Amino acid sequence: MSASADHLKALLSAHAAGDDDRFYSVALQVAAKSARQGHGRLAAELRELIDTSRAEKISRRPAPTPVVQPRGELASLLTADYPETRLADMTLADETRAALEKVLHEQRQRGRLERFGFTPVHRLLLSGPPGTGKSMTAAALAKELGLPLFTIRLDGLISRFMGETASKLRLVFDAAAQTRAVYLFDEFDALGADRANGNDVGEARRILNSFLLFLDQAPAESLVVAATNHRRLLDGALFRRFDLAIVYGQPSAEQSIEVLQRRLAAMDTSGVAWGCLAALTEQLSHAELVKAAEAAAKRAILGGSDTIDADQLRGALNERHLLRHA
Structure with a gap:
């Protein structure tokens, strides 16, 4: 089960209080935890459900006041x-x-x-x-x-x-x-x-x-x-x-892994040993980590697969380090 007892209690509490922002925030935490545990498909499905629910609620709310483009x-x-x-x-x-x-x-x-x-x-x-x-x-x-x-x-x-x-x-x-x-x-x-x-x-x-x-x-x-x-x-x-x-600072090793997992939530990353990649994320910014994740994902997709392995990520992270020192 991806959701912890604390997450479940927080979800119920937010629902009871009618606090949509808190409810979706906790739900996204559950999705992120699923991704960290290697359940990429489940994380992607949860995010899709959250986005769909949000869109339906937003459509029923007054839209922001349109702003005329600066003239x-x-x-x-x-x-x-x-x-x-x-x-x-x-x-x-x-x-x-x-x-x-x-x-x-x-x-x-x-x-x-x-x-x-x-x-x-x-x-x-x-x-x-x-x-x-x-x-x-x-x-x-x-x-x-x-x-x-x-x-x-x-x-x-x-x-x-x-x-x-x-x-x-x-x-x-x-x-x-x-x-x-x-x-x-x-x-x-x-x-x-x-x-x-x-x-x-x-x-x-x-x-x-x-x-x-x-x-x-x-x-x-x-x-x-x-x-x-x-x-x-x-x-x-x-x-x-x-x-x-x-x-703002460079992300910690744990945050770096979370950045990679968030960007790859739609891919199957169940075979990735994330801890082995931590050293390669050092000194890379959030934006550089996102680019590395995207590069690995595109290689997999164009190779006919939705599965990401550690070697693909390792290669993409090494490329970002080379670009930093080019």
Whole structure:
């Protein structure tokens, strides 16, 4: 039996309380446990049932308010999307998941907090190596809250005429005040570099000062998420302005195996001795592990099989290591 007694109790408790989010989260944990135990087909069937049930429930709920695609100058600054990734789909450290669940809880209880004069967490700083889930986190938060994800295009925001950048920043934050959404500043160090940097220029400092001012005034209805691979480059004042700073790291051996198992849930992995692959997952990011799993799966499928063996995974993981050092 893949579900533990604790899982069964949690499922019944969530069902009794009418807490669909908790129910599906536990159900996905059961599917993940099935995958870890080598029951790939069962895990895939459970995920399919969960997705079908979710889709039916969502179809009966009011759809998110349609958001007009950015027009005019905003069209060169923002890209809009409705993501499908959920928090339960991500492999995260326990403390990271707890922090993100806190954000969701406060946002869902925003009205109650505001009645007492408090605002929910709505300004997040995510930092860590590439491929560790920062941008995916913004997508998952948008999906969980039924909001669009607006990604700020820094190539459009940062003008060669640097005096224009502050006015473009104002446009973005004005949009955040008018349209509730998740606003993602990816590769944020391009904007938030330390003002004390000797190579900096006065205009760049003024741009950062403008960002800090706009961030202070950002409405609690929208989430402003800044993601960077280079935390050390950021100006110290930024850390005081964000409500929450989350540091992402490379996955542990156990998390790495979970990433592989999640991506290969539709394949038969019952013959894989996962423990033997742990050493090969070291130093690989979540994104690199996903690519390795996909490479192994495609080789098997194109070879006429739905079965993955350890040698195929070992070869795919070795390829990712070679690419890292190319």
